Amino acid sequence: MLVDKITTKEIALVGLGRVGLALAVLLHRAGARHLRVYDRNPERMAALKERLSASGPATLVAAASPAAAVAGAELVFLAVQDRFLAPLAADLAADEELELKGVRIAHLSGSLTADAGLAPLAGRGAVIFSLHPLQSLADVEGAVKGLAGSWFTFEGDQRGWPEAAATVAALDGRLVPLAAADKPLYHAAAVVASNFFIALEDFAIRLMTGIGVDDESARQMLLPLIRGSFENLERQSPLEALTGPIVRGDSATITAHLKVLGEKFPGEVETYRCLARLNLELARRRGEIDYADFPELRDGGQGAP
Ligand SMILES: NC(=O)c1ccc[n+]([C@@H]2O[C@H](COP(=O)([O-])OP(=O)(O)OC[C@H]3O[C@@H](n4cnc5c(N)ncnc54)[C@H](OP(=O)(O)O)[C@@H]3O)[C@@H](O)[C@H]2O)c1
Structure with a gap:
């Protein structure tokens, strides 16, 4: 053996x-x-x-x-x-x-x-x-x-x-x-999957504290949602597992998010926009929506994402 x-x-x-x-x-x-x-x-x-x-x-x-x-x-x-x-x-x-x-x-x-x-x-x-x-x-x-x-x-x-x-x-x-030459890219993928994921959840927790709950309550509230998304990903590809306003083509909701972030977390607007573009790119691959559906996510709200 x-x-x-x-x-x-x-x-x-x-x-x-x-x-x-x-x-x-x-x-x-x-x-x-x-x-x-x-x-x-x-x-x-x-x-x-x-x-x-x-x-x-x-x-x-x-x-x-x-x-x-x-x-x-x-x-x-x-x-x-x-x-x-x-x-x-x-x-x-x-x-x-x-x-x-x-x-x-x-x-x-x-x-x-x-x-x-x-x-x-x-x-x-x-x-x-x-x-x-x-x-x-x-x-x-x-x-x-x-x-x-x-x-x-x-x-x-x-x-x-x-x-x-x-x-x-x-x-x-x-x-x-x-291969030795593949280690940097392999490690970048691992960092995105693991470390960036934790940083992303910390971002969500911080936004949630904006409604007046403390960090720990925010973490507890978000955990079942995180678990649900994780379980979807266990069963399906990211393309199939994706839910939410962007894949539904709901541009008004994204505009509302950007507005409230601009008021309460102005330093986080760019982070949100970057992540929303990543989400949009995935939704676009599903073939149901396109960049044109989300003008608010274009560069400076103007050019192509
Ligand atoms: N943690 C992870 O998630 C993870 C995942 C995959 C791979 N790795 C890899 O696994 C390796 C170990 O990481 P780790 O997270 O286990 O590190 P760690 O928890 O910091 O433990 C390293 C241990 O080695 C001791 N040490 C350092 N230099 C020594 C020496 N010259 N002689 C004897 N002992 C020494 C440290 O002592 P001191 O505390 O006194 O420095 C510490 O007890 C790293 O190569 C890391 O990249 C880690």
């Missing part, structure tokens, strides 16, 4: 934040027998040990340094923040006592290529790749739930694919290959 390829390996994990800790928990759950971990915050290692002993016999070794975690490992995950990857990789590569030839070493960044984070390790003969979970992991609890079943992308030295595939199989995830 694919998962067996991972459970018998000597695995090292450096960085036990949201992703690293969740990865350690899930690999342990999948039966990984040899896990060596290091984080520069001792309490993070203690938290992991406590979690694992609650879920069965802990076979975890807390290493005293990144190099001690990596020494003797066959597969290494560097789960530190992106900005710390290159210095960590450089430190490990400079340690002449470490045998790195053939060792599979991955980072988990969506924006950095394997080379950008780990090149010095490849210089020492390691097989480097990036294994990015396409998931938003805001805290450890969420990460343990969220990582399992996620899509992952693989980019880097193809010799690392079998270990990446076995890791993702252990997490019940799905793995797709990605």
Whole structure:
């Protein structure tokens, strides 16, 4: 079985934040027998040990340094923040006592290529790749739930694919290959889907507070609507899932929105107009309406959108 390829390996994990800790928990759950971990915050290692002993016999070794975690490992995950990857990789590569030839070493960044984070390790003969979970992991609890079943992308030295595939199989995830040149666009899509979505909902919450409710009430009021839209998107394409005044061709409603925003949130009119144009573009693809139906969304209310 694919998962067996991972459970018998000597695995090292450096960085036990949201992703690293969740990865350690899930690999342990999948039966990984040899896990060596290091984080520069001792309490993070203690938290992991406590979690694992609650879920069965802990076979975890807390290493005293990144190099001690990596020494003797066959597969290494560097789960530190992106900005710390290159210095960590450089430190490990400079340690002449470490045998790195053939060792599979991955980072988990969506924006950095394997080379950008780990090149010095490849210089020492390691097989480097990036294994990015396409998931938003805001805290450890969420990460343990969220990582399992996620899509992952693989980019880097193809010799690392079998270990990446076995890791993702252990997490019940799905793995797709990605070219290094495609990482920026891939990551832009992820940012739009995840970070921009949160920013968009914050925008909606702020507008809702304009009717006199507090932030938390606004969030609670909007959540079922957000959930409904999300569920529509689970069943249908965006083209089919789209509802609302723009796809109905209701220009008077959009004019009313722009008017009240101009009065109560003048700084947000341009944001609303940009988003409305994005909405209009999608509605237009459905073939029922056109730019001409919404003159108020033209540039400065005049030219083509
Ligand atoms: N969070 C997400 O939604 C998400 C999703 C997909 C991919 N990723 C990727 O996953 C990786 C980890 O992100 P994260 O969100 O888990 O970060 P995080 O929660 O900030 O955790 C990183 C951990 O690594 C520790 N660390 C940093 N440098 C270290 C070093 N040299 N030696 C030992 N420990 C070190 C940090 O300690 P300090 O706190 O002291 O710095 C922290 O405990 C990143 O590459 C990120 O891009 C994250």
